[in-house]
Amino acid sequence: MEITPLHDGWTLRAAGGEVPDDVAHAKVPATVPGSVHTDLLAASLIPDPYLGENETALAWMHRADWRYETTFPARPAADGEHVELAFDGLDTVATVTLNGTEVGRTENMHRAFRFDVTGLIQEHNSLTVHFRSALARAGEIERQVGTRPHSYPHPFNAIRKMACSFGWDWGPDLQTAGIWKPVRLERWHTARLDRVRPLVTVGPDGTGRVEVVADVAADTGGQVSVRATLSAPDGTTVAGETSGVDGASAVVRLEVADPELWWPHGYGDQPRYRLGVALTDGAATLDRWERRIGFRDVVVRTEADDVGTSFVVEVNGTPVLVKGANWIPDDHLLTRVTPERLARRLDQAVGANLNLLRVWGGGIYETDDFYDACDERGVLVWQDFLLACAAYAEDEPLAAELEAEARENVVRLMSHPSLVIWNGGNENLWGYMEWGWQEQLDGATWGWRYYSEVFPRAVRELDPTRAYVQGSPTSPGFAPWELAPNHPDHGLVHEWRVWNQIDYRHYRDAAPRFVAEFGFQGPATWATLTRALDAADLHKESPAFLLHQKAPGGNGKLDRGMAPHLPTPADFADWHWATQLNQAHAVRYALDHYRAHWPHTAGAIVWQLNDCWPVTSWAAVDGDERPKPLWYAMRAAFAPRVLTVHERDGGTVLAVGNDTDEPWAGTVSLSRQGFDGTVLATAEQPVEVGARSVGLVEVPAALAEAADTSREVLVATLDDVRVVHPFAENKDLALDPASVTATATAAPGGYEVTVTATSLALDVTVLADRLAPDAVADRALDTLLAGESLTVHVTTAAELDPLALTVSPVLRTSNGLHAVVRV
Template sequence: MSDRPAAVCQSLNPEHWTVRAVDPGPDAPDQVRNAVFRSSLPGCVHLDLIRAGVIEHPNHRFAERNMRWVGRTGWILAAEFAADERVFAHERTELVLREVDGIADVRLNGRRLGRTASSFLTHRFDLTNQLTKRRNRLELHFEPTLTYIHRQLDLLGARPYNGDEQGWDPFPCLRAPACMFGWDWHPRVPTSGLVEAAIESWSCARLRAVRPRTDQQPDGSWICHIDIELEYTRPCPLHIAAVLRDSERDIALESTDLHPDAHTAQLQLRAHNVKPWFPRGCGEQKLYDLHLWIRCQDGTTLDDWIGRIGFRTVRLDQTGGAHTFVINECPIFCKGSNWVPTRVFRAEASPETVRRQVEQAARAHMNMLRVWGGGRYEQDEFYHACDELGIMVWQDFMLACAMYPEQGELPGLITREAHEQISRLCAHPSVVLWCGGNENVWARQAWGWSERLGEQSWGEQYITHTFAHACAQLDPTRPYRINSPSSGPGAGSIHADANSAEQGDRHTWDRQFDGYRELITRFTSELGHQAPPVWRTLADAIGPEQMRVGSEAMEFRQRATAGNAPIFTRAMESVFGREPQDFDEWLYAAHVLQARALALAGEWHRLHWPRCAGLLTWQLNDCWAGPTWSIIDADGRLKPAYYALRRAFAPQLCALHPIDGVLRLALVNDTPDAFEGTITLRRMDFQGRPLAEQALPIAVEPRSSIIAADAIDLVGEPDDESSELLIAEGFGLRSVWFWRPDKDLAYPKPICRGKVQPADGGYHLHLHAQTLIRELMIDASRLAPDAESDDQLLTMLPGERRTVLVRTDASLNEHDLLRPPVLRCAGA
């Protein structure tokens, strides 16, 4: 064996970092002039200034208004460090920077190494023979982000983009998360910073990329193909090997010798008797350990790659306009949501936060998350969590709602980005689709942008060639869609109706509430309704004095161009017949409207399986406390709509809906087992008196939906639509139907008695309905920040009992748990 040292990686994140402003403008505070502030990694300038007390966090009240100057200022981020002695024993030494937000010249000991130009690339700079054995100084000289992108706009030419007519900044001119320049749920906070800096030293060769992909053989065995890219310091013969194993055994081992200057290689491992990976609800999420390494002739290990893979096939059935995901030849109805960055600044998004929100999606019976193209490629923990929990990932490339230039350095950056992100993510079995971005094709077709664009380029080359070619070459096992929404496969679909209900996926923003029933889409990849954050989250963000309808803060936090009136006021008047009397009533009404909208949409899409093959609501999560479409708010609290959608996404579903003008009973079975038995329909009045009842024998096959019966044929027309309801229940399932909107219903005065009992991890609320209780909201966070109930928006018939667990580490006043503002229901 050789005494050649192993490759060295020295993290620079723990070093002493500083940041200072360069030529701050007249709107910058005096505190930043000639001042040096402490910094840290992961980090960004905004977080450094917040820690220094120069600015407040943008989530605090109106702080966003006072930080526009940050994006107009240049910054120097610097660290001094002593190089690890082991780095000098290697033939090559590199500086590696990951997830750099902003344009920066990179300098070591006063010498320019190069430039960063994309948040979505790993930047590597050759430091060979440039480090000293004493102190070294690394500097990143960030250009003012806003100055840069407006200069690029002048160079590349103006093109339409989301918000351009509202004064938003031209985000398509920089490879960075589009949302950080402002979105209808995100503040305008373009920043400069990075996640990771390291010194990597190596000799002979290193692994540049490792791309495992799996392929099932006719005999049932699997082959794991591993494509490998290598980089050399000099030609040298190599031995490359890989082993596949699980916790009990080695499954396959393969190795080969490489030519001294072979820059690519492939290994094939044949695996017998392995279990396939399935999405949750369809089977096991079995993962296997894969370890690959390269050695030189003397046996020294030069580099290795360790990851986990799953064996599964995936295809997108687009026959006849369909948009159906088929995993291991099993067609799947996709229940899920759109994923956006979990925090305003990347450095605030801990792996624990990311995993917790994926777990929340799983607990809501979701099996798919779409990583939306206006954010960023997520951190590793997101994909690991999705692998383990069986959450399929629809992965957008980072283009969104804009016409993108195809000039300057952008084409080269986007090509490199596609190569790096495909290579990085293709090992994850959860990733089932690559998509060329969000609403680019649709915007050009339907938003009047084609006329404004003229003959200028708009990103067509990226979505029809760059991404498509990279996927075909690097990851042929997964389907690629040119955009979302899109009407079909291939580059030719850019000329077809992008947002058709008859083919491909659709973004349904032209319907609300009952309007959802006007369409039976093939797949809806965006649909949603706004609601404010949970009370505690909103109060922490805007302050108690702003917690009122129409307050300055409530208007400031509303970023949808339509404003609060059409989203909330008109809907509340239409459903409830009046504007709420106080803010607590307004919050309740807003949450109920969102919950009803999403529950209706979830049920409607599912009962039309297999024509309709999925619903991804907009949006799962949030990063800023304002009225948005999320069901998990910016502090990670579950909005009431989360619970409603969880019920609508349950593996088995019973639902009452008007179909073709007739109120019908529908059942959905997402499980691999058939179920049969009896569903009972009861028509009753609001006092609980039965008016008609009929038992219906039903049988539902695995992974199917049925329209079981005409409800009116079974229990008759209501005698008084204002004071009757219809219940369908069986198998532990229930659906409740009201014939009229709330404003026309003669609700009795709600009376619900209760008892509180301490329990492990919190309190049990034993509830006993004395009258009809519709959509009982339980907001225990009003009493303690960590308090959360395990169910919400409960509808109970007179005499029914329910027990709800409120989880908290706090000691609560038991009487407060049983009265407003913790409890509230319809008609109160």
């Protein structure tokens, strides 16, 4: 196999639509892989769509057509040689022309395409890729197959393009186009590897097995063979076998006695083996394929019990408390997401104690860099098939594209040990039953065949080592008309009444079996916000600010969601802090509840980890990669060991959560004390909680009931873990607004900020990015009792005024939102 990348010498120009004159008459250098937006940005022909109101100013691009062109030298095909033009990804409606001859058309961003150009290749070659407006083509398909319900204005469900490219309630409406993945010329003779499927299992006897199924494209019935070799994590070769090609495929089986097992983060290590596959013709090697694999056994248990239907992920026989977050594309302009950026994001996921990311169905099948990063860190991947919040026609041209896309990506991703679940789609079963779709559909197809037949068949036939679930939310084992898809006692639940309709205290109304999606909004960090908006737009009613708040009625929901819990903010700076704080409080409140019900509630996946641009959203990490207060709240809630306070059966209990492999035994110290540190009542309780389990400790009435709910807290401590539980909402507490003093000094890599409390101080946080864009604090949302101190380490390359780190609006507490000291 001879491979020649074709990434050089490309140009871009407009080819149709109502395009501004300066763009219409320009031919600019094009970066491949890349997109029209990134190329026009590089040529200074469009403004940054992430800033101000520029997104709206670029709406003309939705209906524009584009032409990419390049030339390249090559040699004509030799006798018996095959020459193919391979595109790993085209976004989206493309016509490919080589030397004046059309070689193919594509309408699916999520597939790779290969065109035989053996008879066309010559010494000097001209290659053109013409992109039509995806919106225009989606409209044509919608008229052809009939309108289907969808959640946003554009018919994103009529074309196989990243759904959120058309806008979402956290993302911009940019509708990208371009050659978004690598393109190359491939030459081969005799045979090449068409696809390789490594089926990795661990048997009941502990033996690791790899069944390599290699499909071969060949031009003769020659005696080609496939050899597979396996190397251990230390590089030692531990297995190797060869098999002849029978027809168009070969099967090679390898075994490893007692392999090193791959585990999720927090449950063990992540050793990976190197699997190499070679296609040979005698002594000649025709083609090669290589991946890193991991030995682990994964089962998703959906079993009926006396409550309903469980949903438990087991890895290597161990039930895993899923601590998850949903994942969206990390930049709307996808080709700007580098392996280094993905590594930073996965480090933030692990830093927040996450062990699972759900790749959401309105985005993309991520690049292998993403799954490699998850493999390396032990972050489990739940992968949606890419259907979201819409009904999907089961007619052509969509049906064949969806099946081909599903089968291709199941094979592409199956080498990754992190991938554990395939999910039919996001909220489509729920939408069909409860969003009024049936009346609109009037009997038309809506996607059920994909979820019940096409996708499970693809997983079963191609990669039966993975679990498949028909959708999220869903009641496993039931069609949506047989049992409500979002039933809290059965399988997967999405909780969106909170945020949209009711207060976050209602998270504790139910104990679902598994929460696959829930969340609460908050604005981006200050540095991100002020990069995206001018100073005049820093108020919540400015058109630019509202353009970066995509949720319908989002600001009103932020205010209504905050009102029962926090004092009314005095100005925009306070509002920014308070809404970020309320986001963190809401999600922490839910996570504490869900975790306390383990193993009945077997996991929680927060919406969402990341953002794709600067926006007010549900993310824990904003579009400029900065952690919001929510990230610190998730880190605390998902810590290996936690203490949380709950009302159960008319009493107060302390939940002792132990997500480690060792029992947690000791004596819990309990006290009820005033904000000034006065101890009003104490108790001690012995406790022993087994590995990977939760224990409940009853709190004596003398500590569980306050004499003055506005001035007292319950404090519980076990070893170095503590919880401080107020008896009333923050807004009703008699908190001293000036409850802390602080000093700051320069330290290696940045600064140290030492904070001391003169009385109870809640949510102690240093918003260091307000002083320097690169500044980040190592901790946030801390509680200090009267007389206690802590040190916050701020990392930055900037020279800061130490005094600025010790006062508002950089040093913050929720106390500071109280305008006066209550007496």
